[in-house]
Amino acid sequence: MQELLQIGAPVLTLVFAVTLAAGFIKGAIGFGLPMIMVAGLAAFLPPDLVLAVVILPALVSNLWQVAQWGVGETLRTAWGFRLYIGVMLGFLALSAQLVRLITPNALMLIVGIPVMFFAIIQLVGVSFQPSKRxxxxxxxxxxxxxxxxxxxxxxxxxxxxxxxxxxxxxxxxQMRLQGAVYAVAAVALFLAHLRSGVLNRATMPLSAYALVPTMLGMWLGAL
Incomplete structure (x- = not known):
């Protein structure tokens, strides 16, 4: 609680508003929470704190979706996509330990370029169909x-x-696969950043605070 009081009401209000919007989108279409949170929170928080705030909302919201869809069905879906999940988890565990070693500007560049690239592909409608090989x-x-x-x-x-x-x-x-991958990734992110120190006694309260607007937004988005 003391950590939240030190942050101040204006920042807490902004965190609430951004996370509420992200939760609403997540509830309405089933995904998009981390991207919206990162884009909004990065305007007034340092990158490592932005990441810390995202962790618990991503974890709880994805596990909530898994519970609604059925754990068994999600596990079967994940098993069928095990190559993707296995490679993703390996690289996630590796990169999570680099967060504290990278400057804020470099971190935003590393994250921003791939996200922008894939967003442009989706917006422009560029498509390709890889062969089975x-x-x-x-x-x-x-x-x-x-x-x-x-x-x-x-x-x-x-x-x-x-x-x-x-x-x-x-x-x-596709929605099932996204749900399965996002749930596994959210658990891995939580564990990886407990180890990296990004999620700690000082940052955990703000991430927990962000759960309230996340779940409220998801409820509103699902109406």
Missing amino acids: ARIPIEALAAALSGFVGGLSGIWGPPLVTYLTAIDTPKRR
């Missing part, structure tokens, strides 16, 4: 990018969505 290396590359950027920022979705779209994954299955 090329799918495994392309899947591994997408997973590596997803994990590396995810460990630094909590944003792991753009490479995954681009890959699933490229292989013509049916919409319903």
